[in-house]
Amino acid sequence: MSKYVNLIDLSDYPTEWWNKIVSLAQDIKDNPGRYSESCKGKIMATLFYEPSTRTQMSFQTAMLRLGGSIIGFDNPSTSSVSKGENLKDTTKIVSSYADVLVIRNPQPGSAKAAALSADCPIINAGDGGHLHPTQTLTDLLTLKEEKGRLDNLTIGLCGDLKNGRTVHSLLKAMSSYPDNKFVLISTEELSLPSYIKDILDAKGCSYREVYSLEDAIAELDVLYMTRIQKERFSSEEEYEQQKNVYVLDRKKLINAKRDLVIMHPLPRVDEITVDVDDDPRAMYFKQAKYGMYVRMALILSILSNSCAGAELLIGKCHDGVRCSNPKCVTNSEEYLPKSFIGNGDTLVCEYCDERTLI
Numbered sequence: 051m052s053k054y055v056n057l058i059d060l061s062d063y064p065t066e067w068w069n070k071i072v073s074l075a076q077d078i079k080d081n082p083g084r085y086s087e088s089c090k091g092k093i094m095a096t097l098f099y100e101p102s103t104r105t106q107m108s109f110q111t112a113m114l115r116l117g118g119s120i121i122g123f124d125n126p127s128t129s130s131v132s133k134g135e136n137l138k139d140t141t142k143i144v145s146s147y148a149d150v151l152v153i154r155n156p157q158p159g160s161a162k163a164a165a166l167s168a169d170c171p172i173i174n175a176g177d178g179g180h181l182h183p184t185q186t187l188t189d190l191l192t193l194k195e196e197k198g199r200l201d202n203l204t205i206g207l208c209g210d211l212k213n214g215r216t217v218h219s220l221l222k223a224m225s226s227y228p229d230n231k232f233v234l235i236s237t238e239e240l241s242l243p244s245y246i247k248d249i250l251d252a253k254g255c256s257y258r259e260v261y262s263l264e265d266a267i268a269e270l271d272v273l274y275m276t277r278i279q280k281e282r283f284s285s286e287e288e289y290e291q292q293k294n295v296y297v298l299d300r301k302k303l304i305n306a307k308r309d310l311v312i313m314h315p316l317p318r319v320d321e322i323t324v325d326v327d328d329d330p331r332a333m334y335f336k337q338a339k340y341g342m343y344v345r346m347a348l349i350l351s352i353l354s355n356s357c358a359g360a361e362l363l364i365g366k367c368h369d370g371v372r373c374s375n376p377k378c379v380t381n382s383e384e385y386l387p388k389s390f391i392g393n394g395d396t397l398v399c400e401y402c403d404e405r406t407l408i
């Protein structure tokens with residue numbers, strides 16, 4: 051077992067654990083005064099190698115509202131990373147200063163890699179296009195508050211389902227609650243990675259892939275819009291072809307349910323027109339605020355937990371085999387054990403979940 055309760059992937063913990071965080075967040079939201087000194091004397095470090103507004107600031111505000119303190123960087127070019135320091139050394143050092151470390155990094159698998167060398171719990175605030183578990187906790191709290199339930203929902207996810215880490219984490223989580231159905235709305239180029247579809251299949255979830263938002267909107271209880279993840283494209287040209295394919299405007303909402311909940315992890319670019327903001331079904335700004343409460347609950351739970359966390363690596367290394375995902379952290383941080391879980395003639399990378407054929 052890991053010495054620390056890290057949050058790399060929500061799937062490392064049972065749904066009861068997620069539910070407890072959501073319930074605690076609800077209590078914090080209703081009784082903030084009770085928690086204002088809960089983390090007094092504790093320090094949280096935020097290491098943001100990628101841009102962020104909400105995630106970073108809501109984490110920082112969460113810790114300050116719990117009575118703790120914060121350190122960190124939001125621009126690696128002003129830290130020793132710019133001198134060539136590897137992830138291991140930065141993590142090792144900062145984790146010896148702080149009680150909990152929140153990391154966002156463009157490489158899939160980087161949060162797990164950081165946890166391997168950290169001397170405090172690690173929270174994944176986004177590892178490339180892979181996962182974003184704390185956004186999912188935010189989304190769970192939003193659904194609990196605004197729909198009153200996490201099951202029996204028809205959820206449409208629209209936009210960049212290929213590169214959107216919030217989508218991957220959310221689908222993994224929502225497929226664990228009974229009777230949820232998913233409508234995956236995207237172009238063929240930006241469709242959901244097959245490993246997430248395999249998870250939906252394994253859980254027996256109903257889902258279908260469609261192109262048209264207009265056709266799907268009437269049946270949805272929840273519409274989760276996403277930004278086209280420009281920074282994950284290999285060329286500007288490819289991005290230009292995909293941007294503006296999906297734009298939610300007031301006209302498209304005419305056929306939507308009266309109690310639809312419109313979510314978006316933000317930032318929004320053009321995928322929701324500004325006039326939708328005044329629609330009572332638009333929940334994305336509230337959702338961002340819920341993110342602060344859920345992160346307060348998460349920090350508090352992690353810091354007050356004395357038991358061991360989920361195992362970080364359980365697979366094994368295979369002679370000369372490397373992850374086939376060029377972006378995977380194991381392909382740039384050479385010292386990392388290249389650990390895979392065996393699955394027939396394919397090996398699943400334990401960092402980024404990509405499959406490699408042997």
Ligand code: NCD
Pocket residue numbers: 104105176182185215216276277315316317
């Ligand atoms: C998302 C992210 O960083 O993945 N933003 C966030 O954390 N709220 C979504 C995005 O950048 O499009």
